[in-house]
Amino acid sequence: MKKTNSYLLLMLSILVIGIQACKKTVSEVSTVDYTVTVSYPDSYAQSKAANAKVTLTNSTTNSKLSVNTNTDGVATFAQLLPGNYQVSVERTLNASEAATLTGIETEAFLNASATNQLITVNGNLDLKLSGSAVGGLVFKQIYYSGSRTPANGIYLTDQFYEIYNNSTEVMYADSLYLGESGGSAKTSSTTAVFGFDKSAGNVYLVNVWMIPGSGKSYPIQPGKSIIISSNAINHKSDPAGNANSVDLGAGISDFEGYVASTNRDTDNPDVPNMELVQYGLSTFTWNTPVFGPSMVIFKSKNVASYRQLTEPGSTSSRLYMEVPGSVIIDAVEANANATAATHKRFPSALDAGFQYCSGTYVKEAIVRKVRTTVNGRRVLQDTNNSTDDFTVTTNILPKGWL
Ligand SMILES: [Ca+2]
Ligand SMILES: [Ca+2]
Structure with missing residues (x-):
C-alpha cells in the first residue's frame, strides 16, 4: 500500500509539474490585438463599411482567420499570434445596398488587400475598398x-x-x-x-x-x-x-x-x-x-x-x-x-x-x-x-x- 501511495504521489507530482510547464509555455507566447478598419470608396454615400469580411492569412502557417467588420467598419482580431500576414477584405453589395451607397441599383463586388503586414504589436490597418464601377x-x-x-x-x-x-x-x-x-x-x-x-x-x-x-x-x-x-x-x-x-x-x-x-x-x-x-x-x-x-x-x-x-x-x-x-x-x-x-x-x-x-x-x-x-x-x-x-x-x- 505504502509503495503504491508513493508511486501515485510521484505520478501526481509529475502531472502537476507537467501542467505547470504547459501553462508556463502558453502564457509566455504574447499575443496582440489587431484591428482592420474598412471604408468605402470616396464616391460612396457612407465611409464606414460594415459587414465586410476581413481575412488574415499567416504567411508561415497559411492558417486563416476571418472576422466581419462592425457598424464602424472595424474588424477586431483579439489575441492574434504575432507574425507576417496577408490581409484581404471583400464586400458584396446587393442591389438595394448599392442603391443606398451609390445611387445605382445593381449588385457590386468590392475588395481591398495589403500584403506582408508584419504584426508584432497591437495596432490597426486602414483599408479602402474598390472594385468594379457601379454605373457607367x-x-x-x-x-x-x-x-x-x-x-x-x-x-x-x-x-x-x-x-x-x-x-x-x-x-x-x-x-x-x-x-x-x-x-x-x-x-x-x-x-x-x-x-x-x-x-x-x-x-x-x-x-x-x-x-x-x-x-x-x-x-x-x-x-x-x-x-x-x-x-x-x-x-x-x-x-x-x-x-x-x-x-x-x-x-x-x-x-x-x-x-x-x-x-x-x-x-x-x-x-x-x-x-x-x-x-x-x-x-x-x-x-x-x-x-x-x-x-x-x-x-x-x-x-x-x-x-x-x-x-x-x-x-x-x-x-x-x-x-x-x-x-x-x-x-x-x-x-x-x-x-x-x-x-x-x-x-x-x-x-x-x-x-x-x-x-x-x-x-x-x-x-x-x-x-x-x-x-x-x-x-x-x-x-x-x-x-x-x-x-x-x-x-x-x-x-x-x-
Ligand atoms: Ca481641333
Ligand atoms: Ca467640325
Whole structure:
C-alpha cells in the first residue's frame, strides 16, 4: 500500500509539474490585438463599411482567420499570434445596398488587400475598398436642333454631345466610339422606315468617330463629363457664328469632329480632334439630323471586322457599320415628334423609347434627368428608355445643370 501511495504521489507530482510547464509555455507566447478598419470608396454615400469580411492569412502557417467588420467598419482580431500576414477584405453589395451607397441599383463586388503586414504589436490597418464601377458612361445631353440667327437664318454647326461618368469610379474616354445611326427621323407620314431588322439587337451606323488616347489619356471623374462638339468654337462670338448660339470653344469642348477631307471644316488647334472612323453621310462638316439623331457610345477592339452593309430594300450603295448591341454602352434615340415610335432605329433593349424637340432650329437640347445625388455626385437616370430618362430644355448648358 505504502509503495503504491508513493508511486501515485510521484505520478501526481509529475502531472502537476507537467501542467505547470504547459501553462508556463502558453502564457509566455504574447499575443496582440489587431484591428482592420474598412471604408468605402470616396464616391460612396457612407465611409464606414460594415459587414465586410476581413481575412488574415499567416504567411508561415497559411492558417486563416476571418472576422466581419462592425457598424464602424472595424474588424477586431483579439489575441492574434504575432507574425507576417496577408490581409484581404471583400464586400458584396446587393442591389438595394448599392442603391443606398451609390445611387445605382445593381449588385457590386468590392475588395481591398495589403500584403506582408508584419504584426508584432497591437495596432490597426486602414483599408479602402474598390472594385468594379457601379454605373457607367451615359449621354447626359444632346444638342442637335440647331438655332436661329438674329436675322432668323438657320444655324446647325453648333451641335454637341455631352457624355457623363455616371459611375463610382474614374472612367477613361480613350478609344470610346461615338456613332450615329442611319435612318430618317419621321418628318412626314411617308418617311421611309430604316430598313434593317431590329430583332437581332444590332445597330447600323452611318457615321462613327473615336476618341484618341493611349488608354488612360482622358480620365473622366465620377460625376464629371466631356463635351464632344461638331465644331469646337465660340459660336456666339465667332465672325461666322451665331450670336444666339453657345460657346463651345477651348475649355468647354473636350473633342471636336474635324472632317479634314472636305477642306472646308474648321479645326480649332486648342481642342483635340476625334478620329474619323466612318463617314457615310458626308457634308463639309459633321452634322447629325436636326430632326433628331439616334446616337450610341461603345467600346470594341473589333470595329475593323464589323460588317458593312447596305440598307435592306434600298437601292442606295451607302454602307452602314453593323455594331452588336452587346458592346453598346449607351444608346439614345431622338426623333421628330411624338408619333415617331414607328421610326425607331434602335432595338428596344438598347432604348425602349425616344425623345424629341419642339421643332428644328429651336435651340433645344435633350437632357438626362438627375435620379439622385450621392455625396454631392449627381446620379443620372438610366432606365434605357429615353422617353422617361430625358427632358427637353431651351437652357443649353454644356457641363452645367438645369
Ligand atoms: Ca467640325
Ligand atoms: Ca481641333
